[in-house]
Amino acid sequence: IVTNPDGYSFTHTDNRMWRKTRSVNPGSSCRGTDPNRNWDAGFGGGGSSNNPCTETYRGPSAHSEPEVKAIVDFVKSHGKIKAFVSIHSYSQMLLYPYGYTYTAAKDKAELHEIARKAIT
Structure with a gap:
């Protein structure tokens, strides 16, 4: 979409x-x-x-x-909704919440593991 x-x-x-x-x-x-x-x-x-x-x-x-x-x-x-993926820019990065703060997301470990699996 x-x-x-x-x-x-x-x-x-x-x-x-x-x-x-x-x-x-x-x-x-x-x-x-x-x-x-x-x-x-x-x-x-x-x-x-x-x-x-x-x-x-x-x-x-x-x-x-x-x-x-x-x-x-x-x-x-x-x-x-279990997952929301947005492909919107030209770089080769996988970003996950939250970009507006330096405070880690409460589920950072889970997000990192999902990101790792997505790129391997």
């Missing part, structure tokens, strides 16, 4: 390294919001920007992007 179809299409027509949505930002000539920084978890924290012209622009509020809101609504309407 492509959850950012406008941004995905833009990478094939204009800018191969584009990472944001294509939404209009009122008061700015710069388009898009970084969907990775539009979630409510750690919204507005380190690594995000309030400047619409940056690649890490978080948007005006958490879940303001319809692409992010659609995923939130899907997850909430389907009960307990």
Whole structure:
């Protein structure tokens, strides 16, 4: 499932390294919001920007992007989801929660083991 179809299409027509949505930002000539920084978890924290012209622009509020809101609504309407995999960038890394804090996830050992198995 492509959850950012406008941004995905833009990478094939204009800018191969584009990472944001294509939404209009009122008061700015710069388009898009970084969907990775539009979630409510750690919204507005380190690594995000309030400047619409940056690649890490978080948007005006958490879940303001319809692409992010659609995923939130899907997850909430389907009960307990055991895994959620997002393939969204060009690097060869496997990332797991949480990127907005240095505090380790409570299930870090389990996440690390799953990540290890996924890459071997």
